[in-house]
Amino acid sequence: MNQIDLKGRRAVITGGAQGIGLAIAQRLVASGASVSLWDLDAKLATEAAEQLSKIGDAHGIGMDVTQPSEVAAALSSSVNRMGGVDILVANAGIAGPNLKTWEYPIEAWQQVIDIDLTGIFLCCRAIAPLMIEQKYGRIVNTASIAGKEGNPNAPAYSAAKAGVIALTKSLGKELPEYDIAVNCITPAVARTRIFDQMTQQHIDYMLSKIPRGRFVEVEEIASMVAWLVSAENSFTTGAVFDLSGGRATY
Ligand code: NAD
Numbered sequence: 001m002n003q004i005d006l007k008g009r010r011a012v013i014t015g016g017a018q019g020i021g022l023a024i025a026q027r028l029v030a031s032g033a034s035v036s037l038w039d040l041d042a043k044l045a046t047e048a049a050e051q052l053s054k055i056g057d058a059h060g061i062g063m064d065v066t067q068p069s070e071v072a073a074a075l076s077s078s079v080n081r082m083g084g085v086d087i088l089v090a091n092a093g094i095a096g097p098n099l100k101t102w103e104y105p106i107e108a109w110q111q112v113i114d115i116d117l118t119g120i121f122l123c124c125r126a127i128a129p130l131m132i133e134q135k136y137g138r139i140v141n142t143a144s145i146a147g148k149e150g151n152p153n154a155p156a157y158s159a160a161k162a163g164v165i166a167l168t169k170s171l172g173k174e175l176p177e178y179d180i181a182v183n184c185i186t187p188a189v190a191r192t193r194i195f196d197q198m199t200q201q202h203i204d205y206m207l208s209k210i211p212r213g214r215f216v217e218v219e220e221i222a223s224m225v226a227w228l229v230s231a232e233n234s235f236t237t238g239a240v241f242d243l244s245g246g247r248a249t250y
Helices: 019-030 042-052 068-082 106-134 145-149 155-174 193-197 200-208 218-228
Strands: 010-014 034-039 058-062 087-090 137-142 180-187 239-243
Touching: 010 019, 010 068, 010 106, 019 034, 019 042, 019 087, 019 218, 034 042, 034 068, 042 058, 058 068, 068 106, 087 106, 106 137, 106 155, 106 180, 137 155, 137 218, 145 155, 145 180, 145 239, 155 180, 155 239, 180 218, 218 239
Parallel strands: 010 034, 010 087, 034 058, 087 137, 137 180, 180 239
Antiparallel strands: none
């Protein structure tokens, strides 16, 4: 396998303490990048960074992507530590409860939209000016097949992820003259701790919809992201990259 070269690149990965974010961090560090893991769980982020430090440069930062002041403080720490940011993987997210739209509490709706959509907006908004100034950047936002297809009993999640797709397309059209590529990924279902927030019935539903007939491995997601955040992706921006094993209809 050709190794993606990310030597000298500096990456922020939100939700990087575990699951998909951690797999992406591992792949980026293995490719030579320095990584800053931003996560609500500061202890887990620090422990994950300690593990990654055995193969490369990594550190963890506890923060909440929904709070503009915490995004600004985390960015300041990352820049102090790494000297700048070339790559953003805006990946932190929650599933929210599995309830029908007419049963869904407004508080849960708001929380999912705040973390899964506004959190990605806030991170892109904070980091884009740095990338514009240095005339280089690669952004990957984690959306979901739910944002394309709409999953039943996940109205807030589906709406937030559809918003991430639209935000990615919008931002992608704002930045190309600066050599900044903005893309998003739409995984179907990967076995991570996010399953703790879902009913077994919901997990079974999602799996039953996948023509490939299996979960996507987090390493398969990381493999796609590694190319998207590299200079080898010299042209594609504002696009949606499918990881649904054939479920996507567009
Ligand atoms: P996970 O629960 O393993 O990891 C999510 C991480 O995000 C956690 O470490 C958590 O602490 C962090 N986080 C949550 N809220 C945060 C906040 N406010 N600020 C900072 N960090 C916060 O889940 P995962 O499966 O690795 O999910 C990662 C992303 O992938 C999410 O956006 C999720 O919606 C998306 N996704 C997951 C699947 C799947 O099946 N696992 C499928 C499609 C998309």
